Amino acid sequence: MSSPAIPRPASVAAMRRILRPARLPQRPVTATPESCRSVCSGAAATRPGALNASSLRSPPSRARIPRPHLQPAARSYHSHDHPPPPGPFTPAESALLSAAYKRVPEHGFTQEALALGARDAGLLEISPAVFPGDGVFALIRWHLYTQRTALADTVDEVAAGTPAGPAGVAERVERLTWERLRANEAIVGRWQEALAIMAQPSHIPASLGELAQLADDILYLAGDVSVDPSWYTKRASLSAIYAAAELFQTTDTSPGFRETRAFLQRRLAEAAQAGAAVRSVGQWAGFTAGAVVNVLRSKGLRI
Amino acid sequence: MAARSAFRRALPWLPRSPVASSLRQAHHVPSQRPFSTSLSASTPNPSSSKDPSVPDYAIPDPSRPTHFGFQTVTEAEKRERVAGVFASVAESYDRMNDLMSFGWHRVWKDHFVASLNPGFSPLGDPPRAPQHILDIAGGTGDIAFRLLHTAHVVNGNPDVRVTMSDINRAMLTVGKHRAARQLPASQQAALSFVEANAEDLTKARPLVPYPPDHSTSPDEYTGSEQPFFDPATATTGIPDASVDLYTVAFGIRNFSNIPAALREARRVLKPGGVFACLEFSKVVSSHPAGALFDAVYKEWSFRAIPLIGQLVAADRDSYQYLVESIARFPSQDEFRDMILDAGFVVAGDGYENLTGGVAAIHKGMKPRE
Numbered sequence: 001m002s003s004p005a006i007p008r009p010a011s012v013a014a015m016r017r018i019l020r021p022a023r024l025p026q027r028p029v030t031a032t033p034e035s036c037r038s039v040c041s042g043a044a045a046t047r048p049g050a051l052n053a054s055s056l057r058s059p060p061s062r063a064r065i066p067r068p069h070l071q072p073a074a075r076s077y078h079s080h081d082h083p084p085p086p087g088p089f090t091p092a093e094s095a096l097l098s099a100a101y102k103r104v105p106e107h108g109f110t111q112e113a114l115a116l117g118a119r120d121a122g123l124l125e126i127s128p129a130v131f132p133g134d135g136v137f138a139l140i141r142w143h144l145y146t147q148r149t150a151l152a153d154t155v156d157e158v159a160a161g162t163p164a165g166p167a168g169v170a171e172r173v174e175r176l177t178w179e180r181l182r183a184n185e186a187i188v189g190r191w192q193e194a195l196a197i198m199a200q201p202s203h204i205p206a207s208l209g210e211l212a213q214l215a216d217d218i219l220y221l222a223g224d225v226s227v228d229p230s231w232y233t234k235r236a237s238l239s240a241i242y243a244a245a246e247l248f249q250t251t252d253t254s255p256g257f258r259e260t261r262a263f264l265q266r267r268l269a270e271a272a273q274a275g276a277a278v279r280s281v282g283q284w285a286g287f288t289a290g291a292v293v294n295v296l297r298s299k300g301l302r303i
Numbered sequence: 304m305a306a307r308s309a310f311r312r313a314l315p316w317l318p319r320s321p322v323a324s325s326l327r328q329a330h331h332v333p334s335q336r337p338f339s340t341s342l343s344a345s346t347p348n349p350s351s352s353k354d355p356s357v358p359d360y361a362i363p364d365p366s367r368p369t370h371f372g373f374q375t376v377t378e379a380e381k382r383e384r385v386a387g388v389f390a391s392v393a394e395s396y397d398r399m400n401d402l403m404s405f406g407w408h409r410v411w412k413d414h415f416v417a418s419l420n421p422g423f424s425p426l427g428d429p430p431r432a433p434q435h436i437l438d439i440a441g442g443t444g445d446i447a448f449r450l451l452h453t454a455h456v457v458n459g460n461p462d463v464r465v466t467m468s469d470i471n472r473a474m475l476t477v478g479k480h481r482a483a484r485q486l487p488a489s490q491q492a493a494l495s496f497v498e499a500n501a502e503d504l505t506k507a508r509p510l511v512p513y514p515p516d517h518s519t520s521p522d523e524y525t526g527s528e529q530p531f532f533d534p535a536t537a538t539t540g541i542p543d544a545s546v547d548l549y550t551v552a553f554g555i556r557n558f559s560n561i562p563a564a565l566r567e568a569r570r571v572l573k574p575g576g577v578f579a580c581l582e583f584s585k586v587v588s589s590h591p592a593g594a595l596f597d598a599v600y601k602e603w604s605f606r607a608i609p610l611i612g613q614l615v616a617a618d619r620d621s622y623q624y625l626v627e628s629i630a631r632f633p634s635q636d637e638f639r640d641m642i643l644d645a646g647f648v649v650a651g652d653g654y655e656n657l658t659g660g661v662a663a664i665h666k667g668m669k670p671r672e
Contacts, residue, residue: 092650129420
């Protein structure tokens with residue numbers, strides 16, 4: 001049909017572009033194969049594990065990420081979206097809560113643990129009354145906060161990779177999430193009580209805030225650099241997966257929480273599958289819609 | 304917002320209005336202490352050389368200007384006027400509280416005491432330590448009785464004693480009579496009454512009832528004794544580091560010199576002891592619902608409360624002072640900074656708002672040295 005001398009247009013739209021270049025800027029850009037290619041490669045780049053393919057996006061190590069000097073030496077890392085305040089706890093609070101935290105495995109997240117901790121710290125049994133509202137929730141937040149910030153210390157070990165090659169983002173997300181779950185080990189027998197307290201209406205906003213910060217920290221430490229809407233979906237799905245895995249962990253009796261890790265890996269794999277499926281459907285729908293529009297235009301419809 | 308500006312037009316003299324701010328500017332209050340109840344003295348204070356760590360504003364000075372509601376008076380004058388206010392309202396104080404706050408002050412006080420959880424002690428070894436609670440501005444005993452109930456009944460710890468202290472003998476006498484009527488004997492035995500000025504707790508004396516015969520009301524009493532504590536009659540004092548918990552509920556805004564009282568609280572508390580204050584505060588009006596609530600609350604407090612005072616207690620001026628003193632009291636953050644300045648440490652924000660900020664609980668802990 002077409003002569004070899006004339007280059008074959010990539011699409012109807014491209015042909016229209018050649019024929020009527022002046023009108024093009026006025027119309028919205030529809031999905032052409034060219035634009036699709038860039039979108040597709042963008043989508044591929046944001047897929048977990050795909051970052052190694054590109055040398056431009058090598059996994060960042062902690063040393064290579066420039067950190068704003070907000071608080072020199074106060075914290076070992078800095079989340080790129082939420083510059084953390086100097087920590088929610090004052091030194092006096094930290095002294096009291098860290099002493100009380102040691103009593104949690106035996107006494108749970110209770111007033112008893114706080115009073116015994118205050119005694120251990122050389123204070124009075126009345127001292128925990130200084131916490132606004134209920135000191136128990138402060139103790140739970142202490143666990144959430146200290147274990148979350150402790151993740152930064154494990155990130156080098158997590159990023160080291162295997163003999164097969166450096167760890168990808170997805171793999172590092174899985175390992176960091178597992179590290180965080182393992183940090184619950186000492187208090188896991190008491191964690192159901194804590195979850196019940198965190199689910200009280202007045203504590204829900206703070207609890208969800210901590211969960212969101214945890215998901216953000218894990219993805220940041222894993223080297224995720226996405227800035228498209230997947231920034232939200234990744235954090236939301238990781239939060240949901242982490243919360244589910246933590247709930248699973250409270251009833252897990254297998255040695256070394258083997259079952260919990262298997263549960264976590266299954267959920268992450270499902271999320272990756274679901275994400276891939278959504279992306280494929282979106283890609284197909286976008287391409288089809290673009291093609292329909294272009295076919296209609298080729299029939300002379302002014303869209 | 305429309306309703307709010309209408310209220311503002313109707314009541315141009317409300318706090319945050321030009322009047323309140325111009326009052327502050329007129330006295331050249333230092334900017335780092337935007338609301339001090341004690342304005343800096345123009346003459347050097349002779350006692351300031353005693354302890355260089357205590358700033359001038361935290362040393363009581365009878366001649367220094369402070370405020371009494373929206374008026375400016377000296378510290379000594381404020382002390383007398385506050386004494387006059389509470390001597391005249393002592394009898395009707397409890398009834399008036401219920402009318403003014405629709406009984407809600409009971410909920411605040413219950414929450415305040417529950418959050419302090421006095422007398423709580425983990426079971427087991429070592430045996431629990433006795434606790435000494437000092438209830439400053441204890442008045443008619445609302446807080447002290449709740450503290451005793453929580454400690455003795457809820458937490459089952461009889462090793463908790465409460466000292467009720469007030470500068471106003473008429474109020475404290477009402478409290479003593481209420482205790483005799485309401486409390487079981489075991490709790491009465493753990494309760495003591497002390498007359499003292501919260502700015503200088505080294506001088507105190509056990510309560511001598513005023514009026515001596517409770518059948519006369521304070522208004523009719525014509526004896527020679529004053530209705531408020533006179534430091535010259537002091538026989539005892541509250542020693543350093545002797546108190547586990549220091550509470551002051553709806554009292555601290557009446558103090559002539561709040562920084563001095565906070566430092567005195569720090570002195571009498573043991574290391575690790577807790578300062579807890581329940582006080583009227585500023586309604587959080589940063590969002591539309593809060594602003595509307597603020598406007599309604601201001602309307603209620605400045606129009607209805609003096610009227611209720613006039614009708615129920617036949618004393619409009621005392622209740623006018625009450626609402627003005629609430630309006631002049633520092634905001635949550637400013638008062639928290641005053642607590643920090645006195646050498647306490649706080650947890651979190653350092654305060655907890657009640658009913659959208661109408662009242663707030665401030666707490667501080669005396670750190671270990």
